[in-house]
Amino acid sequence: MYRFLLTPRWLGLAALTMALVGLMALAGQWQHDRYQARTATNAKISAARTAPATPIEATVPGPPARPRPGDGPVGAAGDGPTGAGAVGPAPDADRLWSPVSVTGRYRADADILVRGRRSEGRLGFEVLTPLTLADGTAILVDRGWVQVTAGDARSRPAVPRAPAGPVTVVGRLAPGERGAQPIDIFEGRIEVRQVTLAPLAERLGLPLYGVYLLADQDQPGAASLVAVPSPEQSTWQNLGYVIQWWIFAAMTVFGFGWLARREARGPVARAVQPVDRAA
Known part of the structure; x- marks a missing residue:
């Protein structure tokens, strides 16, 4: 049949x-x-909300290069004390979004504005500032989000200056973002669309960790900034x-x-x- x-x-x-x-x-x-x-x-993100913060040095590997004493100028790739900055290895996936603490000094002259970011439907910028540790390595700290200035696309919002002196920041480890992009200088500050660590390390002339830090609410220098949450999917x-x-x-x-x-x-x-x- x-x-x-x-x-x-x-x-x-x-x-x-x-x-x-x-x-x-x-x-x-x-x-x-x-x-x-x-x-x-x-x-993992949910569990991290109640987990204790651990020192970053005990949580993720740092960058291999160490700079000589002193900080390099911002805005000229390769003319820092160690030339092009190195980026440390990316941590294991189970380490991402973990709460960590890190102590260092902010490079207040090296703010980075990440444009095109939204918070509760509003458009604005995320503000990243390098935090230099005692061994000369650094990590980018996302200090928070600020809304764009209404009515003028050419202006930039007022950003609170990062505090001087030693600070301890608590936040969550975030992976660097992917993609090729230009790095612009606007009104003396670096502007990007994505947090791509390698180009930023080269621009800053600093050896950066292979992650960046989403600072929690009420961190030093975060006045008028909205803390960026871990992105649940x-x-x-x-x-x-x-x-x-x-x-x-x-x-x-x-x-x-x-x-x-x-x-x-x-x-x-x-x-x-x-x-x-x-x-």
């Missing part, structure tokens, strides 16, 4: 069905892996895609079976309607 399945036409259709089902299953599995990864990240969309792809795969198998069953039953005779000749 189903010998027709061995014909070239049906073997080709079966191969196409299997290929489509395989691709849909792989797409569903990929979305499932993303769902699990994002769920794990959200759980939406997972429902990934879960929806998992269900969607696997349903499509099941529907493809069902469709092949339905076509095969229809072929096996043969053509259905049409019912002949009697003609009313009296009309």
Whole structure:
């Protein structure tokens, strides 16, 4: 009854069905892996809210290079005391978003504005300032968010100056962002669109950690700045895609079976309607 399945036409259709089902299953599995990864990240961020802060030196590896005494000028790549700044290795994924404490001195003359950032739907800048540790290494500290000046796209908001002297900052480890981008100088300050650590280390002439720090609320020098939260990720969309792809795969198998069953039953005779000749 189903010998027709061995014909070239049906073997080709079966191969196409299997290929489509395989691709849909792989797409569903990929979305499932993303769902699990994002769920794990959200759980880590949630747990970090109540975890004690640990010293950064005991949490993530620092950059390999050490500068000579003194700080290099901002705004000219390669003319700092160590030339192009080095960037330390990225930490293990399970270390990200962990709370840490770090003690050092802010480079108050080296603020970095990250434009195009939103907080509760409002557009503004995130303010990053290098914090130099006692061993000469540094970490970028995201001191918080400030809203753009309304009505004038060319102006920049007033940013509170980072405090002088030694400070201890508590915050959460954030990974550097990816992407090539220009580094602009506007009104004497560095402006970027993404926190890409390697170009910023080169521009600053400082050896930077392979992460940056999202400072918690009420940190030194954070007056009038809004603390940037750890970015919890939406997972429902990934879960929806998992269900969607696997349903499509099941529907493809069902469709092949339905076509095969229809072929096996043969053509259905049409019912002949009697003609009313009296009309």
